[in-house]
Amino acid sequence: MAKQLPYPVMREIFSRFENSEPEPKGELNHVNAYTLVVAVALSAQATDKGVNKATEALFKSVDTPQKMLDLGEDGLIAHIKTIGLYKTKARNVMKMAQILVEEFGGEVPNSRAALQSLPGVGRKTANVVLNMWWQQPAQAVDTHIFRVGNRAGIAPGKTVDQVERAIEDNVPADFQLHAHHWLILHGRYICVARKPKCRACIISDLCQFEEKTQ
Incomplete structure (x- = not known):
């Protein structure tokens, strides 16, 4: 398990996520x-x-x-x-x-x-x-967030609850609302399970994952 990244690095990571996708959205369709x-x-x-x-x-x-x-x-x-x-x-x-x-x-x-x-x-x-829906900074940890959090050192933890708590404790407050969507989308499309697309990753230089793909 990677060690928790320091605050300045966390701030840089989420600044990059925000610059790349200022208003990330969930992909489940709904009307209310x-x-x-x-x-x-x-x-x-x-x-x-x-x-x-x-x-x-x-x-x-x-x-x-x-x-x-x-x-x-x-x-x-x-x-x-x-x-x-x-x-x-x-x-x-x-x-x-x-x-x-x-x-x-x-x-x-x-x-x-x-x-x-x-x-x-x-x-x-x-x-x-x-x-x-209610715009609360709640962190829904799925398999993607669990993987990204542990690989990168963004939110290390052995359980879903530990990863959720690490996000709440360590992600800068002004990024909390969108943190879970940025991490889900990153895990779904870039930091995939088997062959992460490290060359296309905007935080590759800050990530602690030791088995980066070339």
Whole structure:
């Protein structure tokens, strides 16, 4: 595991990310807070591209918890059966819709604890929603962020929670809001798992990864 990079280096790394992509965006399609929660829940062990394909028609007609209940579980399955674990996810989405209608007035809550009380919503999903919709500097650590954080020394940690905490503790405050998107996109397209594209990497000279590709 790489050592935590010092503050001046961290500041330079995120300055470069910001200069390259001032307003990074998540790649899951959604139309409101509710469809974002659903999309993120569906994306577990699936690609954003696959989820977007499955939800394209769904979100045109189903954009509230009540409309999801009206659609029914079988109707939902018809839309998402191309996504892995679709039966379990469909059950969770329907239970989530029911709870949102009965306990939250059909609105998506803006607290992590309330979000995590919903079926199929873990800490990562809650953090994505808090960050993308409510503009909170929450850090949703996925496999890409975990890899980049440990390789580069941006946020070293043996667990997801440790990496999340390292981002919160060490990324300069003015970069916290977009940090998770910059790191996800960097891991998805540049610092890939098997053959990282180090020659195309804008932070290669600052990164601690010892096995850089030539």
